[in-house]
Amino acid sequence: MGIPAMANPDDLAADDQKLTLETFLPYRLNRLADAISREFAKTYRERYGLTRPQWRTLAGLGQNGTMTAKAVGEQSAMHKTKVSRAVAELERRKWLTRRRNTTDRRIEHLTLTRVGEAVYRELAPLAKAYEADLLARMSPAQGKSVLQGLNALEAALLPRR
């Protein structure tokens, strides 16, 4: 009851003009990614002193075997300079080796060494366990909605490829 409030176009406080940061999709997504990234990074940082680009490179090579730096970057959505630096460090640790392609000498094939593989075999289950653990914090229905939501966002945001 009562007369509806007159909207004042000059009023910054007009609620329909405002943006609620807490419910704003880019912000929510960023905060979640930041939180999950930080949490999960403990797994590989504390144990092996890996940075995220290094972890991703290791994960890519562990998953796919031999890859080029370009392929690593594409698979893991990393800038090529990040890949380059991560590869350099993993090579320095002797966790991977490079081999120049003989027919196209611009390309180099990256492969995990035995040591690198051993690390991967230790880290991959930890990663899976982390994910399982995270999903275990929610109900099955919630877990399902998470996967569906991610699928929908990927379809809307990452159409290319």
Next chain:
Amino acid sequence: MGIPAMANPDDLAADDQKLTLETFLPYRLNRLADAISREFAKTYRERYGLTRPQWRTLAGLGQNGTMTAKAVGEQSAMHKTKVSRAVAELERRKWLTRRRNTTDRRIEHLTLTRVGEAVYRELAPLAKAYEADLLARMSPAQGKSVLQGLNALEAALLPRR
């Protein structure tokens, strides 16, 4: 039919030991956040040369009126040095002013100036439009699952507060 393959514990290629990066939750979340952040950032970067911390600070103050730097950081999940630097730049541009609290002189209250408010009033609708646009790229059911998924993740990952 056929005898199940014997698992070879030394084989890196044993699929159940591998981690598929493309389906790994932290990775998916990070890639999505990165994509959406980049896409949306065009809105405020091209037009106003704002960085993400600056945009968030503006958004916080626009939404809430006067706030302390600490409150800005808490609301927008930013490190206090990021807030400090964003505030310094927004002040330099005369988009906000500081006012020392008289009873506790450690605290300063931040408020948008008229110019700052004007920018906010231009940017907030653009942000909402971006979000609406993104959701319009999917079906209503997909949009719903996105929100449900985010809710579930937040409940699992950000219990504090």
Next chain:
DNA sequence: GTAAATTCGTTTCATTTGTAACCATCGAAA
């Protein structure tokens, strides 16, 4: 009261990052 611990916010410094320039190589076109 005073000393110690805490809080708000800034600054310093080392690290990480991205852009752009770069080098080497390759493929296509002339």
Next chain:
DNA sequence: TTTCGATGGTTACAAATGAAACGAATTTAC
């Protein structure tokens, strides 16, 4: 074949970032 543009990868430089130290003000413990 020479040249020109594209490609794989690295490097140089500047900007953004975070950890830690800091200064000033406040609160707590004694």
